[in-house]
Amino acid sequence: MFDLSGKVAIVTGGNGGIGLGIARGLASAGAALMLVGRDAAKTERAVAELAATGATASAAIADVTVEADCRGxxxxxxxxxxxxxxxxxxxxxxxxxxxxxYSLEEWRALIDANLTSTFLASMAVFPTLQCQRAGKIVNIGSMTSIFGASFAAPYSASKGGVVQFTKACATAWAEHGIQVNAILPGWIDTELTQQGRVQVPGLNERVLARTPAGRWGVPDDLAGTAVYLSSRASDFVTGAAIPVDGGYSSQA
Incomplete structure (x- = not known):
């Protein structure tokens, strides 16, 4: 039910952090991978890591905020x-x-990177999935899709948009056999959040105090949920937004 043998998965931002953790999970379930990233050297290293485990993987160097790159x-x-x-x-x-x-330019850049990219990549693969009458789209939101963060207004807005876009596509594309769902990561230990611990005083202590699991997540913590949402085990699940946050969002 969770076997992805013979399936091909595209992971944008798959060359590090959460994306690479998800790619490793999909590969372990049998999927062939295409990792999409802007940094050619970093993306090729990630492909080599997957290939060393016996996985089939390739790289695509692209800017996901550019429509032609997504089609490419x-x-x-x-x-x-x-x-x-x-x-x-x-x-x-x-x-x-x-x-x-935030400047207007920064606002637009974050909305484009987090939300517009989700739209563009989804539109790029939709004709193929529609023709096959089958497909899985997994959008990565955030716990800030549920509630705000004082230091991440445009990020929170973009990730809230990801969830609503997920629900809209789920209802529109169900007739084509396509399931569209979202994962909402909590505080995951990545290069991006390591910067956050420097930029936001006391963040590490607040995260640990509020997370029932008592730790930060790691990228591989997202892999199981991604495999589930990519497999036939979730064929009757669409429009869902699943927190993977060690219980952080369940706390008052």
Missing amino acids: FAEAALQRHGRIDILVNNAGTNWRKPPQD
């Missing part, structure tokens, strides 16, 4: 792997400061 990696996946079954919209970024300190 979808076409490349078809050419190299022959099909597309799964899209994980993981690419994104964040800068932390009070809402009033």
